[in-house]
Amino acid sequence: MSVTTFVLRRLFMSIFVLLGVTTLTFIISRVVVPNPARAWIGPKPNPDLLKALMKKYHFDEPLYMQYFYYVIGLFTGDWGVDPYSSIPILTEIRMYFPVTIELTILSSLISILLGIPLGILSATHRGKTWDNAVRLSYLISTSVPIFIVALVLLLLLGYWLKIFPVSGQLSLNVARPPTITGLIMVDALLTGNLNAFIDNLYHMILPSFTLALSSFGIITRLVRSSMIEVLEMEYTKTAKVKGLNKNKIFYKHCLRNALIPTVTIFALLTAYFLGGSLFIENIFSLPGMGRYTTQALLMFNIPAVMGTTFLFALIIIVMNFIADVLYALLDPRIALE
Amino acid sequence: MQNTRSIISINELEVVYNTIYGQVRALNRVSLSVAQGEVYGLVGESGCGKSTLGLSISSLLPTPPARINSGKIFFKDFPITDLSDDELMKIRGTGIFMIFQSPLNSLNPVFRVGDQIAEAIQVRIQRENKHFNLQEVYNYGPIENQGFKSAWNESLKKSRKGLRNWKNSEVISEVLSTLESVRISDPERVANSYPHELSGGMRQRVMIAMALSLRPEFLIADEPTSALDVTTQAQILNNMKSLVEKYSTSILFITHDLAVAANISNRVGVMYAGSIVEEASVYNLFKEPLHPYTVGLLKSFPQGNKRTNKLFSIKGEVPNLASLPPGCPFAPRCSQAKPKCYNDRPQLIEVERNRKVACFLYE
Ligand SMILES: Nc1ncnc2c1ncn2[C@@H]1O[C@H](COP(=O)(O)OP(=O)(O)OP(=O)(O)O)[C@@H](O)[C@H]1O
Ligand code: SF4
Numbered sequence: 149m150s151v152t153t154f155v156l157r158r159l160f161m162s163i164f165v166l167l168g169v170t171t172l173t174f175i176i177s178r179v180v181v182p183n184p185a186r187a188w189i190g191p192k193p194n195p196d197l198l199k200a201l202m203k204k205y206h207f208d209e210p211l212y213m214q215y216f217y218y219v220i221g222l223f224t225g226d227w228g229v230d231p232y233s234s235i236p237i238l239t240e241i242r243m244y245f246p247v248t249i250e251l252t253i254l255s256s257l258i259s260i261l262l263g264i265p266l267g268i269l270s271a272t273h274r275g276k277t278w279d280n281a282v283r284l285s286y287l288i289s290t291s292v293p294i295f296i297v298a299l300v301l302l303l304l305l306g307y308w309l310k311i312f313p314v315s316g317q318l319s320l321n322v323a324r325p326p327t328i329t330g331l332i333m334v335d336a337l338l339t340g341n342l343n344a345f346i347d348n349l350y351h352m353i354l355p356s357f358t359l360a361l362s363s364f365g366i367i368t369r370l371v372r373s374s375m376i377e378v379l380e381m382e383y384t385k386t387a388k389v390k391g392l393n394k395n396k397i398f399y400k401h402c403l404r405n406a407l408i409p410t411v412t413i414f415a416l417l418t419a420y421f422l423g424g425s426l427f428i429e430n431i432f433s434l435p436g437m438g439r440y441t442t443q444a445l446l447m448f449n450i451p452a453v454m455g456t457t458f459l460f461a462l463i464i465i466v467m468n469f470i471a472d473v474l475y476a477l478l479d480p481r482i483a484l485e
Numbered sequence: 486m487q488n489t490r491s492i493i494s495i496n497e498l499e500v501v502y503n504t505i506y507g508q509v510r511a512l513n514r515v516s517l518s519v520a521q522g523e524v525y526g527l528v529g530e531s532g533c534g535k536s537t538l539g540l541s542i543s544s545l546l547p548t549p550p551a552r553i554n555s556g557k558i559f560f561k562d563f564p565i566t567d568l569s570d571d572e573l574m575k576i577r578g579t580g581i582f583m584i585f586q587s588p589l590n591s592l593n594p595v596f597r598v599g600d601q602i603a604e605a606i607q608v609r610i611q612r613e614n615k616h617f618n619l620q621e622v623y624n625y626g627p628i629e630n631q632g633f634k635s636a637w638n639e640s641l642k643k644s645r646k647g648l649r650n651w652k653n654s655e656v657i658s659e660v661l662s663t664l665e666s667v668r669i670s671d672p673e674r675v676a677n678s679y680p681h682e683l684s685g686g687m688r689q690r691v692m693i694a695m696a697l698s699l700r701p702e703f704l705i706a707d708e709p710t711s712a713l714d715v716t717t718q719a720q721i722l723n724n725m726k727s728l729v730e731k732y733s734t735s736i737l738f739i740t741h742d743l744a745v746a747a748n749i750s751n752r753v754g755v756m757y758a759g760s761i762v763e764e765a766s767v768y769n770l771f772k773e774p775l776h777p778y779t780v781g782l783l784k785s786f787p788q789g790n791k792r793t794n795k796l797f798s799i800k801g802e803v804p805n806l807a808s809l810p811p812g813c814p815f816a817p818r819c820s821q822a823k824p825k826c827y828n829d830r831p832q833l834i835e836v837e838r839n840r841k842v843a844c845f846l847y848e
């Protein structure tokens with residue numbers, strides 16, 4: 149099987165998983181609220197309005213037709229309307245999502261930059277002080293809940309030492325660059341507004357760092373164990389006995405093999421970041437998907453909850469797909485599978 | 486052989502593995518030396534410490550669990566056992582090379598076989614030919630970076646058409662001819678394959694090709710032909726012999742196949758429970774084995790037309806290396822054991838010229 153067929157097959161499978169997700173969100177929304185139209189209007193519905201809504205959202209039709217309309221809507225860009233603000237869900241998501249994208253990308257970068265070198269350091273100094281220190285750090289990282297980390301860092305670096313701003317995306321005196329992509333940093337760069345770029349980055353560092361701090365352990369642990377495994381493999385001995393120099397043995401023969409399994413956890417990590425954004429965005433007052441979702445949950449905003457659930461699932465499926473493809477490209481053995 | 490320069494000499498080497506069941510004494514004060522251009526065959530039952538000896542010489546013992554308790558190994562004048570990794574690096578490859586026992590995992594799964602052999606050739610060229618333009622070799626894309634697939638195919642075409650890059654194409658054609666010499670009939674395909682696409686026997690031959698292309702001064706071959714059919718095995722043995730003839734390579738040839746040992750070796754060492762119990766020229770050993778263990782071993786070896794259906798096997802069990810008795814390790818199975826054999830350990834002593842045995846019968 150070539151890499152192309154492999155990719156196509158994975159793509160095909162992803163679509164099925166996606167359909168599964170739509171079924172799940174649909175069922176949940178119907179179980180939690182048998183008649184969302186009624187829930188949206190309030191306890192004493194105006195019968196005419198209710199009827200109109202029922203018609204508009206196809207609640208007067210059988211369930212399978214409702215599901216059909218729901219799926220069609222999802223793929224044609226009609227994700228429903230926020231009953232509180234009367235703004236289409238997709239428009240709202242477009243407003244909130246960029247912050248979460250920034251947060252996730254920054255956190256991934258930090259946790260990769262932290263996690264991979266630490267994992268390697270730990271593996272090459274196995275059993276020594278460095279290794280023990282790294283292992284202790286990732287144990288703490290994965291066992292302390294994220295909101296505790298957030299609060300401690302906020303208190304320490306934000307309120308007491310005042311090194312980082314404690315909330316928001318931009319300082320009050322910095323104007324928000326015109327929206328092009330929605331990502332402030334990108335927009336700032338596109339419009340040549342370096343000041344806004346730096347200010348936004350400065351605001352995002354503490355939340356991203358918090359998120360990264362509680363997740364780099366996942367990477368470190370995996371890199372460490374696979375590096376240890378690779379260092380003891382027979383082919384590493386072959387590389388040594390061939391007379392190759394240290395760097396070639398390590399960076400050419402070992403590292404690539406050791407990093408292959410790490411690729412697979414990026415989907416897992418994304419899921420972790422999206423979950424973490426629920427806490428982080430609330431604690432640091434960032435208007436992102438995490439905050440949007442918590443508010444939607446608290447307000448029983450069913451269309452919004454369905455929308456974010458679907459979006460999160462979609463992201464994770466896409467990340468899984470990317471991880472699979474990367475894996476196939478990096479490891480020649482996969483394509484045969 | 487005694488007068489010629491020895492390339493490897495091992496002095497009272499003791500290696501233990503620390504396991505949860507206690508210390509396994511895999512090598513019990515082993516001494517041996519191999520002369521330049523000599524093929525030393527090491528035979529013995531499974532688990533007697535042959536691979537441990539090979540790995541000790543290449544300094545690739547897994548530590549932990551292994552530990553060198555005492556003894557020294559010299560490669561020419563270099564005390565291998567005292568060298569750092571950086572110093573060892575300069576000795577490994579063209580000085581000492583080892584073909585490992587398991588061919589399945591010896592090759593890196595993410596690189597093409599051809600590139601892995603080419604890498605070995607580069608090491609050799611880099612060291613042997615000072616006039617060779619190093620930079621040019623190292624600029625050779627496929628070997629140095631990851632985008633080697635297309636580049637490799639590209640250079641392969643060039644080499645076949647005899648176009649530019651003659652130095653690179655020289656490396657490539659050497660890869661192909663070396664593969665051909667180990668009886669791989671479609672070297673282009675094999676060179677372009679990943680290890681998992683090849684059979685165990687093919688991978689074993691790739692490792693041998695690597696050894697041939699390095700032309701090491703000392704080669705440790707740990708059961709290098711175990712996965713090969715008889716014809717191919719014969720060819721491989723010839724390859725190794727020509728390595729000895731052309732480049733006066735010395736070989737430590739580890740095998741449990743006495744026929745193979747007899748075919749390739751000048752001298753044979755018989756190992757039992759972590760000790761060398763007898764050492765003699767092939768001719769002497771097979772004509773007149775001295776040590777009772779060797780006698781037993783040879784009885785189980787069907788000779789010439791005296792084929793017996795029943796293979797002789799020495800009664801009793803291979804001793805547990807974690808708790809060796811103080812005396813001769815073979816004593817519990819030896820029909821000629823004397824009371825002394827249970828208390829004292831016989832030393833490997835020279836009983837005739839070029840003939841050593843560790844047994845109280847010959848003291
Ligand atoms: N990594 C290890 N950990 C613990 N014990 C080991 C290890 N490797 C080898 N041993 C022990 O050391 C002894 C010698 O092993 P070695 O691999 O050298 O034997 P061998 O003669 O090469 O056997 P074979 O013919 O089966 O390859 C054996 O008793 C084995 O159990
Ligand atoms: S020393 Fe004794 S026990 Fe050992 S082989 Fe010789 S006779 Fe047998």
Ligand SMILES: [Mg+2]
Nearest residue numbers: 535536537586
């Ligand atoms: Mg062995």
